[in-house]
Amino acid sequence: MTSEAIRNEWYPVALASQLGPEGRDTRLLGEPIRVDWAAQGRPRVRAADGREMATRLRYGHIWACPGTPSRELFDIPEADQPGRRLVDVGVVRVKCSPLRAVENFLDIAHFPFVHTDILGAEPHTEVGKYDVAIREEVDEVWATKVHFYQPQAAKSAAGGITTEYMYRVPAPTVSILYKTCPPRPGEWDVITLFVQPLEENLCEVWPWMALFDDETPMTDLIHFQQTIFLQDRSILENQLPRLLPLDPGMEIPTRADLTSVAYRRWLKRRGYTYGAQLVAA
Amino acid sequence: MWTPVALSRDVPPLVVLPVVAGGRELALWRSASGRIAAWADRCPHRGMRLSHGFVRGEALSCIYHGWSYGAAGNCLRIPAHPDLEPPETIRVAVHVAAEAGGLIWVAPSAPEAPPPDPGALQPLRSLTVEAGTAAVLSLAGLAGDTLARGHLAGVEVTVAVQPIGPARCALHVLTGAAGAAERIALSRELDALRRRAEAGEMAA
Amino acid sequence: MAAERFIIRGDLGAATFLPWVRRHMGKLGLTGELGQSGEALVELRVEGPPDLIDALEMGVSLGPIEAWVESIERAPLNSL
Amino acid sequence: MILYDYVLSPDCYKVRLLAALTGAKITLRAVDFHPGAEHRKPEFLKINPAGTIPVMEEDGLVLTDSSAILTYVAAKAGPEWLGDDDARMRARVAQWLAFAQRLSASIGKARTHDMLQKPADIDACRAGGIQCLREIEAALVEQDILGARFLAGDRPTLADIACFPHSMLAPDGGISVDAYPAIRLWTRRIRALPGFVEMPGIHRLHDLKPEPAKA
Numbered sequence: 092m093t094s095e096a097i098r099n100e101w102y103p104v105a106l107a108s109q110l111g112p113e114g115r116d117t118r119l120l121g122e123p124i125r126v127d128w129a130a131q132g133r134p135r136v137r138a139a140d141g142r143e144m145a146t147r148l149r150y151g152h153i154w155a156c157p158g159t160p161s162r163e164l165f166d167i168p169e170a171d172q173p174g175r176r177l178v179d180v181g182v183v184r185v186k187c188s189p190l191r192a193v194e195n196f197l198d199i200a201h202f203p204f205v206h207t208d209i210l211g212a213e214p215h216t217e218v219g220k221y222d223v224a225i226r227e228e229v230d231e232v233w234a235t236k237v238h239f240y241q242p243q244a245a246k247s248a249a250g251g252i253t254t255e256y257m258y259r260v261p262a263p264t265v266s267i268l269y270k271t272c273p274p275r276p277g278e279w280d281v282i283t284l285f286v287q288p289l290e291e292n293l294c295e296v297w298p299w300m301a302l303f304d305d306e307t308p309m310t311d312l313i314h315f316q317q318t319i320f321l322q323d324r325s326i327l328e329n330q331l332p333r334l335l336p337l338d339p340g341m342e343i344p345t346r347a348d349l350t351s352v353a354y355r356r357w358l359k360r361r362g363y364t365y366g367a368q369l370v371a372a
Numbered sequence: 373m374w375t376p377v378a379l380s381r382d383v384p385p386l387v388v389l390p391v392v393a394g395g396r397e398l399a400l401w402r403s404a405s406g407r408i409a410a411w412a413d414r415c416p417h418r419g420m421r422l423s424h425g426f427v428r429g430e431a432l433s434c435i436y437h438g439w440s441y442g443a444a445g446n447c448l449r450i451p452a453h454p455d456l457e458p459p460e461t462i463r464v465a466v467h468v469a470a471e472a473g474g475l476i477w478v479a480p481s482a483p484e485a486p487p488p489d490p491g492a493l494q495p496l497r498s499l500t501v502e503a504g505t506a507a508v509l510s511l512a513g514l515a516g517d518t519l520a521r522g523h524l525a526g527v528e529v530t531v532a533v534q535p536i537g538p539a540r541c542a543l544h545v546l547t548g549a550a551g552a553a554e555r556i557a558l559s560r561e562l563d564a565l566r567r568r569a570e571a572g573e574m575a576a
Numbered sequence: 577m578a579a580e581r582f583i584i585r586g587d588l589g590a591a592t593f594l595p596w597v598r599r600h601m602g603k604l605g606l607t608g609e610l611g612q613s614g615e616a617l618v619e620l621r622v623e624g625p626p627d628l629i630d631a632l633e634m635g636v637s638l639g640p641i642e643a644w645v646e647s648i649e650r651a652p653l654n655s656l
Numbered sequence: 657m658i659l660y661d662y663v664l665s666p667d668c669y670k671v672r673l674l675a676a677l678t679g680a681k682i683t684l685r686a687v688d689f690h691p692g693a694e695h696r697k698p699e700f701l702k703i704n705p706a707g708t709i710p711v712m713e714e715d716g717l718v719l720t721d722s723s724a725i726l727t728y729v730a731a732k733a734g735p736e737w738l739g740d741d742d743a744r745m746r747a748r749v750a751q752w753l754a755f756a757q758r759l760s761a762s763i764g765k766a767r768t769h770d771m772l773q774k775p776a777d778i779d780a781c782r783a784g785g786i787q788c789l790r791e792i793e794a795a796l797v798e799q800d801i802l803g804a805r806f807l808a809g810d811r812p813t814l815a816d817i818a819c820f821p822h823s824m825l826a827p828d829g830g831i832s833v834d835a836y837p838a839i840r841l842w843t844r845r846i847r848a849l850p851g852f853v854e855m856p857g858i859h860r861l862h863d864l865k866p867e868p869a870k871a
Contacts, residue, residue, distance in 0.1 A: 109691050181691030183771055186830075200437045200452040207860060214868035216438060216451035295773075310686040310694070314663040317690075321664055321856030324771070325827065326436055329421040331414050338641050339634075340596060343417050343462060343603065346630040347437075347452035351418075355638055356645075369641045382837035386863045387844070390834050426862040435859065440867075449867075456627040459605025497797045500835035542835070555801045563794055 093120050096362040098158030100262055101165070103285035103297050104136055105153040108179050118289040119157060120365060126153055151179045151299055152285055165231070165261035169281045169301050178309065180298035180316045187327040188366035189264045189288035190335040190358065192296050195323055196266045196284045197258050197350040199239045205322050208242050212251075215240035218347035225357055232260035232357050234350040260354055263363045264288055275303040282316070291366045292333045296320065332372050337364070340371030374470070374477040374487040376518065376532035376544050379495040383408065383476060388432060390423035392536045393478045398467060399423040400476065403430040403443070410478040411445055412465035422464065475532050475544055488519050490530045493546035496555060499562055503569040505533050505541040510575040512565050525561035527554050579653040580629055581611075582620040582636070589615035590642035600635045604628045621653065657682045657729070660703065660711040662689040664771075666764060666821035667722040668710040669855040674726055674817050676853040678734030682712075690772050722760075723753040726814045739813035748808035752815035759788050759822035766829025767822075778830075785822075785831045789839065792819060796838035805845060812849060820846050824858045 097120065105115050105126045114127030122139060129135040136144045136155035147154040147164045154164055169175065185192060195201070200218050202211025221237040237256040257269040257279070264286040269279035281301040286294050298316050336342065337359045344352050358367060375393035377400055383389065388401035390413055397413040399422035407430065413421050420436035427433070431448055433440035438451040447462035468479045470487050474495045477487035501508050505517075512531070514520035520531045527549040534542040545562060549555050594610060597620065601608060606628055611619035622629055629650075637645050659675075661668045661684045675682045687709055688694040696707050704711045704720045711718065712725040719725045730737035739749040762784030769776035795807060808815040824843050826833050833839065846852070847861045854860045 106691060179691060182773065184773060186770075203451065204433075204435055204438045204862065205859075207862075213438075213451070213865070214454075217454050218452040308686065310688040310692070313688060313692075314686050318663050318856050321771075322859075325424065325857060325859075326420060328827070329424055330436075331419045331421065336419075337638065339638050340600070340640065341416075342419060342635075343631065344634040344638075345417075345450065345453060346627065346634060348418070348634060352634045352638055359638070359641070360644070371640075378837065382841065384841070387840070389837075389840060428863050428867045431867075433862070435862070453627045456625060459624075459628065461603055461605035498837055499793075552801050556798050559794060559797050559801070563790070 093365055095158055097365045099161040101154045101156050103152045103287050104155045106179055107148055107151055107153055120288055121290050152297060175301045175303060178300040178312050180313050182295050182297050183320055184295050185324055185327050186293055188292050188334050189286045189294035190366040191327055192286050192294055193266045194351050194354055195327055197354060200347045205326060206319055210241050212242045223349045223353045232353050234258040258350055272303050278303055288365055332368050334366055334368035336368045338371040374479050376475050376534050377478050378476045379498055379544050380471050380474050380476055381495050386427045388423055388425055388427055401427055401432050408469045408471060408476055410467040410469040415439060416464060490519055490546055493530055493548055496545045496547050497559055498542055498544045500542045501566045501569050502540055504539050505535045508569045511569050525558045527558055578626045579623045581651050581653050583649040584618040584645055586646035587644040588618050592640040593643040596640045597636055604631055606632055658685055658713045660685050660687050660709055662687050662709050665709055666825055669821050670722055670817050671710050671725050673853055674729050677849055677851045680729050680733030730814055737814050739808045745809045749813050749815045752807050753818050756818035762788055763822040763826045763829055767825055770829050782831050785826055789836055793836045793838050796842050816846055828857055
């Protein structure tokens with residue numbers, strides 16, 4: 092039995108647009124669950140014993156809390172902003188800890204080597220200083236003023252630019268990226284990674300986006316994001332140990348890993364250990 | 373204790389691959405100048421397997437964040453911090469790697485004796501078998517342990533055996549046979565041997 | 577090269593904490609010494625390249641699982 | 657030439673790769689294979705009733721088989737890739753183009769099962785994939801004995817393009833590629849070809865690019 096700190100969080104369990112009348116049998120925190128529609132388009136998520144969980148339908152996805160929600164599902168105000176296109180990218184299963192999937196999403200230093208000529212390129216490998224804080228009033232991790240050179244920052248980008256990012260972790264298995272939006276100076280494109288923990292070392296990842304881009308065909312937007320995420324998959328499945336170490340005694344984090352370190356500190360403080368390794372190994 | 377992990381010619385310059393020796397997972401690689409090395413298959417930075425990395429010149433780099441490591445396993449470069457000269461203390465755990473008779477051998481620390489030399493033979497191929505070492509060797513009718521000798525497909529062979537697990541091993545096969553037809557026949561015989569071993573066939 | 581003083585605050589009473597810090601300093605090739613140490617506060621003087629002192633802060637801010645580092649206050653010392 | 661394409665499909669990638677290697681001009685039309693299942697929708701079924709990708713369309717010609725598409729692209733933009741040097745080479749190319757179907761049915765299915773949750777008998781797919789990789793490995797060993805570095809001869813042909821992607825993407829379906837030294841060297845040769853392009857899961861060879869000077 093997982094702890095309350097783990098069971099009282101919100102988790103994505105289905106993409107609403109893909110959930111047919113037949114429902115979806117899946118897993119959450121190592122236990123089987125069933126996701127389907129109750130009457131009138133209301134999503135329903137049930138444990139194996141038939142017990143219904145708290146659910147929400149937001150950001151294109153169905154969310155469930157296996158315990159008692161400790162707070163309301165996090166808000167993404169941009170999701171309701173007029174003019175944005177909401178992109179359901181679909182699910183990808185990865186044989187890794189759900190926490191490693193989130194941590195990788197928070198990392199920019201790998202762009203030149205893993206997303207070569209798209210999100211980064213040598214020799215532009217330096218990670219400048221940026222700010223990270225745990226915002227106590229909302230209990231979220233935020234990284235701001237992150238700048239990185241990108242050869243092709245978005246599907247709509249024609250050439251290389253220095254892109255500014257903000258990263259936000261509003262729940263242990265969710266990460267939200269805000270990045271400068273070339274067609275709309277002053278606005279941020281929103282790219283999220285919603286991670287469903289199936290087991291401690293197996294997860295399903297649902298990227299989702301809210302973009303200002305009226306020109307690129309929807310399928311191209313989906314494929315761009317799938318390309319990026321699938322480039323990460325072989326990394327995520329080949330990191331040792333399989334679980335995310337909360338003690339970095341066998342690792343060498345540097346200032347470029349500040350967001351990763353803040354994320355792990357935040358997990359440690361709230362006792363969120365599903366998919367985590369407590370001792371250095 | 374030396375373990376054979378590959379045929380030398382299967383690891384030309386700039387190649388890196390994962391191997392298992394003595395129960396440890398290693399990244400085996402050869403530098404541009406031809407130096408062979410076997411390291412713990414894990415980047416000290418964030419634990420990515422170094423066997424997924426890439427070789428430039430005399431250094432092995434991690435595919436994840438590009439940290440690169442020189443001959444002694446010492447960190448040479450951290451791309452996210454290009455002005456930093458990494459200290460000698462940031463190191464990958466290094467094993468000993470040596471070559472003899474067309475084979476690459478590794479050991480956790482320098483053994484007293486050099487690796488066994490099979491003599492002047494030609495490398496044929498390596499193949500992994502999902503069966504235990506002893507069962508495979510006895511089925512093949514080969515004598516010896518680390519370097520087993522005998523005849524297969526009518527030609528003389530020397531097989532360097534790499535135990536990988538209780539029911540898995542790799543055979544690194546050398547032969548005196550020089551003709552193409554003989555070598556092809558031997559290669560096919562090895563596939564047949566593997567099929568028999570994996571089907572659970574025992575030596576008569 | 578730089579020299580700094582770290583004032584580490586938190587729940588630092590675990591026996592694993594100070595050895596962990598020493599080992600991590602060694603791994604980063606940093607020299608220095610632990611000053612006063614207690615359950616809630618540890619003082620550390622450290623010398624080395626600024627990027628590696630940053631890296632020490634990263635590592636120590638997580639530390640071993642038994643300890644909780646609430647904050648690390650850094651101040652430059654006169655270069656030695 | 658219009659290619660109905662999906663970025664994560666090895667069979668579509670073969671066509672993009674050959675086009676890049678030959679300089680063939682193709683227009684990509686992205687198909688929302690996942691999550692949208694656009695390839696099963698009426699509009700797409702009008703183009704390919706079998707509901708599969710890739711599909712190539714040009715001037716009324718519609719090709720729905722990846723080997724046929726490769727053959728067409730090569731015939732138009734790079735005839736040397738057809739491997740028509742002699743009867744043996746030509747037959748070998750035909751054989752490997754057919755073999756590629758077995759790769760799609762084993763490794764390809766294991767991969768969409770593990771990544772995208774498509775239904776499959778995963779144990780059978782993996783066993784079939786291992787068998788295919790062993791056959792490629794053995795064939796490359798024999799080619800090497802005969803002094804040839806590629807599947808159909810001593811130069812790359814459609815045979816290599818057809819079998820290369822799945823041979824590299826097998827780990828996506830839980831099939832290790834660690835035990836095949838000849839495949840490792842062969843896939844490196846293909847990745848080193850001028851004009852090579854990558855797909856997710858097949859990284860480029862960073863070692864081909866010298867370590868850059870500081871920015």
